[in-house]
Amino acid sequence: MHILSIGVSKSSPSHKLATGVDIVRFAFGLLSWFLFCTMGVSQTAPVALVIGNGEYAHVADLKNATRDAQAVALSLQRAGYQTTLIANADRAEMLTALAKLRIAAGEASQIVVYFSGHGAQQNGHGYLLGRDVPPHGVDLARYAVSLQVVMRAISDKPRQKIVFLDACRTPVSGSMAPLSGPALHFPAGTFVAFAAQPGAPAFDGVGSLSPFADALVSEIAGPTQTLGAAMRSIRRRVVASTGGQQVPWSIDVLLQEAKIGRGAATRKAAEAGLSGG
Numbered sequence: 001m002h003i004l005s006i007g008v009s010k011s012s013p014s015h016k017l018a019t020g021v022d023i024v025r026f027a028f029g030l031l032s033w034f035l036f037c038t039m040g041v042s043q044t045a046p047v048a049l050v051i052g053n054g055e056y057a058h059v060a061d062l063k064n065a066t067r068d069a070q071a072v073a074l075s076l077q078r079a080g081y082q083t084t085l086i087a088n089a090d091r092a093e094m095l096t097a098l099a100k101l102r103i104a105a106g107e108a109s110q111i112v113v114y115f116s117g118h119g120a121q122q123n124g125h126g127y128l129l130g131r132d133v134p135p136h137g138v139d140l141a142r143y144a145v146s147l148q149v150v151m152r153a154i155s156d157k158p159r160q161k162i163v164f165l166d167a168c169r170t171p172v173s174g175s176m177a178p179l180s181g182p183a184l185h186f187p188a189g190t191f192v193a194f195a196a197q198p199g200a201p202a203f204d205g206v207g208s209l210s211p212f213a214d215a216l217v218s219e220i221a222g223p224t225q226t227l228g229a230a231m232r233s234i235r236r237r238v239v240a241s242t243g244g245q246q247v248p249w250s251i252d253v254l255l256q257e258a259k260i261g262r263g264a265a266t267r268k269a270a271e272a273g274l275s276g277g
Contacts, residue, residue, distance in 0.1 A: 047083070051069060051086050053087070054066040054088065073114075078262075079260075082104060091144055094145045095149070098145070112162045112163075113164070119167035119169070125147070160258045162191045164195075168195075168200075191250065193234075195238075200245070201246070215237035220262075223261055224261040
């Protein structure tokens with residue numbers, strides 16, 4: 001297991017993007033070919049993709065986003081997840097990371113995606129904003145990755161799909177609606193956690209990590225427990241540290257109980273036969 005950092009800074013050359021539909025079709029078409037070529041490789045250990053977008057070219061930077069992502073990635077790696085970390089990525093780089101995640105997942109029964117950065121809503125779709133998103137009058141499909149695309153990438157096989165969205169649910173700019181939740185639809189087998197309630201910010205906090213990331217890292221590093229119990233503990237921690245101003249929310253469409261924490265990944269692998277069980 002390893003953490004692979006393929007993030008880039010704001011000064012990196014920009015990519016010329018095709019239309020949203022074209023690039024998604026290309027990425028997953030290429031992905032299908034890779035999957036066909038690697039059918040003999042069995043990967044059953046849980047996998048994770050961690051994205052930290054803190055440096056933005058045209059909208060406000062987020063001082064803790066990259067550091068939060070690094071801490072979450074390290075905690076997942078230590079808990080037994082095959083973990084990939086990217087930082088300050090644009091849309092094309094996030095799509096590439098999702099395609100690689102789908103390949104790496106193999107037969108894994110659980111996938112975790114954590115995103116720390118700006119989120120927004122447009123035309124009924126939730127989006128994770130890339131580092132080069134313009135501040136006004138923009139088609140987010142060209143500069144951001146929709147939650148629908150994220151779900152499509154990790155829903156190729158029946159498995160638990162756990163997504164942590166560490167983003168404010170307030171407008172990024174005057175032309176972007178805040179990231180919603182109840183209006184979004186998620187497939188069966190999914191658990192989505194939002195760092196804050198609708199209409200509220202996700203605070204940076206006073207320490208080196210944001211309240212949500214700090215609580216999440218503590219739960220991942222702790223004893224194995226159900227995801228529901230872990231989320232309630234995260235909620236209590238965040239509410240306490242923010243004086244009730246930030247209340248993490250979650251949407252649970254899981255079909256089976258999911259577990260998280262130290263040793264949970266090892267148990268998942270063993271149950272899938274990796275350890276000969």
